[in-house]
Amino acid sequence: MVKDYDDALNFIHGRTKFKKSDHLNRMHRFLEMLGDPQQNISAIHVAGTNGKGSTVAYLRDLLMTQGYTVGTFTSPFLVRFNERISVDGKPISDADLIELVNQVQPVVAELDASYPEGGPTEFEIITAMMFLYFKTQVDVAVIEVGIGGLLDSTNVFTPAVSVITTIGFDHMKILGNTLPEIAAQKAGIIKPKVPVVAGRLPESAMKVVEQTAAKNQSALYRVGHEAAADIKSATGWQEKFDYQFEDQLFKGLKISMLGDYQVDNASCALTAFILYQRQQHQVINHSTTVRSLAKTVWAGRFEPLNQDPLIVIDGAHNEPAIEELTALLKQRFSDNEIYILFGVLADKQHDKMLATLRTVANLHIVLTTFQGPGTRAVTDPQQLAAQYQDDQRIEVIDNWQLAIGTILQRMSAEDLFLITGSLYFISDVRAFFKEL
Structure with a gap:
């Protein structure tokens, strides 16, 4: 039993950081022992080399304007660990964090003693805590991949929509040294018949995503193709663009995060949001959508x-x-x-x-x-x-x-x-x- 916040953090951070594995068997077993909370959440899964955090922030705000209670799972944190598991933009309380640690601790001890490869890693534990928390606390979750996708601890549920923001060179020791190799890892979050949104990916990476989506019979919506984002010149601390996706047209959208790449992130989020709303048979409120995108900020990004x-x-x-x-x-x-x-x-x-x-x-x-x-x-x-x-x-x-x-x-x-x-x-x- 952990008694206080420091104990809880010491338990989490005291775990092995990373164990390279070619499967997610331990994560599945861990969650099974916790009652498979990941099977009872509605969520959007976000992978990518960069742009994940901003895309999650845009999605969170878009969903919140529709009255949903929204969980977000992100990493790393900027100020306090609790930011990683947040509801409606508010980090999990210390008391809830302590309670979750006490819930998973006996299961971790059991796996430490019995599982051939050893017990769960730090990130696996945080991921399991997030699933447990969101199961009872939120209407919808936006879950950011830790590293890669295919073998990431978060890749143990079926999302409503999958999003791949960008693909570039990072974490090559784990993910591979070529863009197609890295893309194969990111595309690992694509699930059968679950729609996929992709940002502007390099051609060789996009080919892998297209093939994976086709194999899974998953509809693919690409920013710059099926979802058109046309950047307009802007002055001041904003970007301005027109966006069209099927019957949804937004003229003169404004965002307060600078950079063409933020237009792409916002477009990824907006496309995923529209797809999610359709699945829920909900209408898209034009004016709240415009206001939501304009006010989204993400700490530490320009x-x-x-x-x-x-x-x-x-x-x-x-x-x-x-x-x-x-x-x-x-x-x-x-x-x-x-x-x-x-x-x-x-x-x-x-x-x-x-x-x-x-x-x-x-x-x-x-x-x-x-x-x-x-x-x-x-x-x-x-x-x-x-x-x-x-x-x-x-x-x-x-x-x-x-x-x-x-x-x-x-x-x-x-x-x-x-x-x-x-x-x-x-x-x-x-x-x-x-x-x-």
């Missing part, structure tokens, strides 16, 4: 922390996300000097990420370090900088708090200060600014 000077954080924690971020900087901030503070985990493609950022002309980059989660190593900024000794725009300040102070002294009121890299780093920075 999120302004301060307006004057403009300070923005963005958890662009892998190469595909940095590519999108770089395109946004060139498109929207070409007239501003841009100061970037960059800290990233060592297992990411940090040299490629930095090479991409360097293509922005009006740029100054400060490389830094931070306290990584658990035992995960952080990239050494000195080693990274050594590769770019000829680039006068790159320097190292090891202490990130000191780096923030230094950059703020150098920049003028018209400049942009962007803090990016690992989501864990962004979480620390966000907390730091909230305390100021």
Whole structure:
């Protein structure tokens, strides 16, 4: 029995982080011993290299405007662990978390003692707790995949709709080294005759998704094809686009998250929402849909922390996300000097990420370090900088708090200060600014 919140977290975080496995047998057995709660929920399943969190946020808000109580399962968290299991945007209470840990603990102990491969991992336990909680608390859940799809602990239920937002290079040690290999893992969430929504995927990845959908007799709706999203030029802190999917036409939709890729995420969410509403035989309220998309925000995704000077954080924690971020900087901030503070985990493609950022002309980059989660190593900024000794725009300040102070002294009121890299780093920075 755990008595308090710290005990509950220690139990969860004390588990093995990851066990590579070519099946989900242990997860199925674990849930079976808990009464198979995953079979009693209505849910939308969201996979993708990037864009999952934003897509989940858009979906949550769209569903909430229709009067549903909506559960969301996301990772990682930005401020507190409880964010990972939320209802209507509110993190699970400490008391409920403790109760769930006490519910799963005896089953975990039994599996530790009896299961040949050992008991459940940390993520399997959190996933099981989420299913138990949502079974009694929500009308509909939006469940984000942890890593990949096919062998992810969440891939143990039949959703109402499956969504694959993006496919790019990340977690290659687990998912494979080519886009078709990675796509095969993501497409593993496609279930027989369950509709699939796909964002703008690279051709080789889309082919795998199309084949998997066809094999499962699952209707496939692709952003840019069956669901048309036509971006309009926008001023201020917004994106504007027209959207059409079959008989649903929305002109001049506005979203408050910047970047063409956010238009794609919103379009994925809107398409999945329309499909879900149809299954429920519910009408789509045009005006509440428009208002919902306009107000959705997702912490840590090109999120302004301060307006004057403009300070923005963005958890662009892998190469595909940095590519999108770089395109946004060139498109929207070409007239501003841009100061970037960059800290990233060592297992990411940090040299490629930095090479991409360097293509922005009006740029100054400060490389830094931070306290990584658990035992995960952080990239050494000195080693990274050594590769770019000829680039006068790159320097190292090891202490990130000191780096923030230094950059703020150098920049003028018209400049942009962007803090990016690992989501864990962004979480620390966000907390730091909230305390100021």
